Amino acid sequence: MAPNIASTNTDLVCQTLRHPQHVSALTAAGWDVLIRQARSAGLLARIACMLEAQGSMDFVPAAPRAHLKSAITFADAQHADAMRELAHIDRAIAPTGVRPVLLKGAAYVAAGLLPAMGRVFTDVDILVPKSRLGEVEAALMSNGWVTTHHSEYDQRYYREWMHELPPLRHVTRQTVLDVHHAILPDTARLKPSSAKLLASARPLLPSQRYAVLAQVDIVLHSMVHLFHNDDLSHSLRDLSDLDLLLRHLGHTPNFWADLVERASELDLKRPLFYGLRYTKMRLSTPVPPEALACASQGGPGRLLTMVSDWLWARALRPRHKTASDVSTSIALFALYVRAHWLRMPPFMLIRHLAVKALRLNQGRTAVSTP
Amino acid sequence: MIVGDLGPQALDHCLRHGGLQIRTGPIATNVRTSIAAVRRGISLHYAQHEAEVTTGFADFHVSVERPQNYRRWIDRQVVFRFDGSQPFAPLPGDQGFPMLEWGLNWCVSSHCHQYLIVHAAVLERDGRALILPAPSGSGKSTLCAGLAYGGGWRLLSDELALIEPATCQLVALPRPISLKNDSIDVVQQFAPSAVFGDVVHETVKGRVAHVRPPAEAVLRASRPAPPAWVVLPRFAAGVAARMEPLSRARAFMALVDNAFNYGVLGRRGFNAIGELIDRCDCHEFTYSNLHEAVAMFDRLARSEQWLPT
Amino acid sequence: MAQFHHAELRPPDYVAEHGRWSLSGIFDWREWDGEFVVRVEGTASTYMLSTLTGETLMALRDGAAYVDEIATRVFEDCTAPNPATAALVARFAVACPETQSLLAALATLEALGLATAELT
Numbered sequence: 001m002a003p004n005i006a007s008t009n010t011d012l013v014c015q016t017l018r019h020p021q022h023v024s025a026l027t028a029a030g031w032d033v034l035i036r037q038a039r040s041a042g043l044l045a046r047i048a049c050m051l052e053a054q055g056s057m058d059f060v061p062a063a064p065r066a067h068l069k070s071a072i073t074f075a076d077a078q079h080a081d082a083m084r085e086l087a088h089i090d091r092a093i094a095p096t097g098v099r100p101v102l103l104k105g106a107a108y109v110a111a112g113l114l115p116a117m118g119r120v121f122t123d124v125d126i127l128v129p130k131s132r133l134g135e136v137e138a139a140l141m142s143n144g145w146v147t148t149h150h151s152e153y154d155q156r157y158y159r160e161w162m163h164e165l166p167p168l169r170h171v172t173r174q175t176v177l178d179v180h181h182a183i184l185p186d187t188a189r190l191k192p193s194s195a196k197l198l199a200s201a202r203p204l205l206p207s208q209r210y211a212v213l214a215q216v217d218i219v220l221h222s223m224v225h226l227f228h229n230d231d232l233s234h235s236l237r238d239l240s241d242l243d244l245l246l247r248h249l250g251h252t253p254n255f256w257a258d259l260v261e262r263a264s265e266l267d268l269k270r271p272l273f274y275g276l277r278y279t280k281m282r283l284s285t286p287v288p289p290e291a292l293a294c295a296s297q298g299g300p301g302r303l304l305t306m307v308s309d310w311l312w313a314r315a316l317r318p319r320h321k322t323a324s325d326v327s328t329s330i331a332l333f334a335l336y337v338r339a340h341w342l343r344m345p346p347f348m349l350i351r352h353l354a355v356k357a358l359r360l361n362q363g364r365t366a367v368s369t370p
Numbered sequence: 371m372i373v374g375d376l377g378p379q380a381l382d383h384c385l386r387h388g389g390l391q392i393r394t395g396p397i398a399t400n401v402r403t404s405i406a407a408v409r410r411g412i413s414l415h416y417a418q419h420e421a422e423v424t425t426g427f428a429d430f431h432v433s434v435e436r437p438q439n440y441r442r443w444i445d446r447q448v449v450f451r452f453d454g455s456q457p458f459a460p461l462p463g464d465q466g467f468p469m470l471e472w473g474l475n476w477c478v479s480s481h482c483h484q485y486l487i488v489h490a491a492v493l494e495r496d497g498r499a500l501i502l503p504a505p506s507g508s509g510k511s512t513l514c515a516g517l518a519y520g521g522g523w524r525l526l527s528d529e530l531a532l533i534e535p536a537t538c539q540l541v542a543l544p545r546p547i548s549l550k551n552d553s554i555d556v557v558q559q560f561a562p563s564a565v566f567g568d569v570v571h572e573t574v575k576g577r578v579a580h581v582r583p584p585a586e587a588v589l590r591a592s593r594p595a596p597p598a599w600v601v602l603p604r605f606a607a608g609v610a611a612r613m614e615p616l617s618r619a620r621a622f623m624a625l626v627d628n629a630f631n632y633g634v635l636g637r638r639g640f641n642a643i644g645e646l647i648d649r650c651d652c653h654e655f656t657y658s659n660l661h662e663a664v665a666m667f668d669r670l671a672r673s674e675q676w677l678p679t
Numbered sequence: 680m681a682q683f684h685h686a687e688l689r690p691p692d693y694v695a696e697h698g699r700w701s702l703s704g705i706f707d708w709r710e711w712d713g714e715f716v717v718r719v720e721g722t723a724s725t726y727m728l729s730t731l732t733g734e735t736l737m738a739l740r741d742g743a744a745y746v747d748e749i750a751t752r753v754f755e756d757c758t759a760p761n762p763a764t765a766a767l768v769a770r771f772a773v774a775c776p777e778t779q780s781l782l783a784a785l786a787t788l789e790a791l792g793l794a795t796a797e798l799t
Contacts, residue, residue, distance in 0.1 A: 031427050035427075066396075619716050626716075637707055
């Protein structure tokens, strides 16, 4: 079915991710909307790579094609930068003997997983044991990384309550490094054991210091990140990452059974439920019915599921005016509050939202001046 | 259709609602604004540029508006938006048209990685391109305006050299030339026929004004040009115009240092600049008087190989 | 009394003078009129190199590995009258000022991530 762009609030990105071959039916106006939506969703390079992989790039009209190719060029440069950055981080941490576990974008690229395709990212995320956090931070700081978020409240927020250090920025390279000790905050309701995650991590190559999580853990982390993140600006991209992970790893023998079992073991049945449900719903991920059935045992009741469906249908779209309507901002706000609700006890939540609201009122400047 | 074909009411309506799609060389930008000064600037500077009012494909969607908050009326500001997002802090008062121009430069230099993009003026004569790479304050724009308006050179761009990596051709993107402070007076005297827009006074760079690109430059925007000269310009008060040879390696590094997206293009960028330098005569140029400067470039264009005096 | 048994304990100068030099990674280069520009893939950095440093890099690229071999390729006329003496001079780092500048060029290449030396 050809994509329908006549109505407003159309998600051409999801349509294209589901059926890349249908771009051949796009009009000039359709390409205009797709490029803009994809760019705002952080998925322009991914869609470009998909079209190139299926051999249809040459048939894309010249004007949109230039943007697609430019996005690939940019993503390739970012990958090369990320690899160089990993080498710098490795050199800095090496003396401590800690083996950092790569997470998210850096893991996909370093491990050659399918979501590396067209993945654009600015930060590197690593996971280290909580007991070694001090050593790692010291090693990084003596190699040119400095902390960000200097207010006392922010420092406490990260160090005491969240599962990561305040982001570190390198003084000369200006790259950002997020050092995690868990995949969810200590204050969160769900308690996936970091010890178990680290124990199952495996080195990228026998000779390398870097490790990545076990395959099922990478998938579960992707689900946790997507459904517990208060920053929803990249939610569609994160969903696409999850979709590609499932498509890539889904053929591994026993994968789905292992996934369900591990979710149970790590207290992550709820994110698993949402992950499988919404990738299938938005991106037609080929999830086996048995896996869905097992996962639904970890889901909430019917009413709450309906509410979730309503919220996530609006959040898992490009963050663009052509893909939104009035209900979108309501849904995003509700999910923002929910993310914090899941991360911290009520009294902390109220205080945290108040601090953030106060900051918002004091004014926020944008990124740069001409 | 060109922008000049639209009457003032039609132009105003278009800019306030669906946006006016203006073609500048290979780039089509959908521009929306409700600010009168910006509309005036567009009407003046883009009169000869091709335009569309119906929606098709636009490379970029931008707008220049007053902010939504109280700064709309009190201590007024202008905001540049790129398809809904706001890449820059707001600017004060009536800097709407300069902000549009800076924003349009940013759109290209941040997104058009199909080109190697160098911060340089580019002009063409007899089918050969002259590249003047330089940071702000070097006198590049003044020289560019002089050459475009009195030197017999076709303007390709005053800010952005778009280099096709595969062919090294320079692609034209003719847009208004931005001048600051004394340059405004110098160019007005040098080229009385040059059409200037409003002079804006409150910018961090001082007085800013734009000069409309020559009609011929806009008409021939679809013609790229092969590179022939790389000249590093430098304004120095009181000195006689001087054109000196520059080693190719230094010219190479000057292009690298002035490139917006050299890092993004990686090895391809290195090789493209290398091939471009292979084809160019390279010089350093110092001047204080625009007439002398234009005359010297005239000699450069007419000689096969530069001979020092 | 300290005994230098292991290669790693040798002072860096010793390694540079007596070790085997090799290129450390991918790079692109161009040369015009004796001046070189080079892009180091490992650091994504681009530099201009002097004639000496550039020619040293070319010598390494062409397979020269020891200081005397590199010197022979780089210098058309060393102070010593013939290649054999030049080799002797280079091995013992004696009196040949060109050797010192060659070592400086090699040190530059090492700092830029283009070359490394190891004792064999």
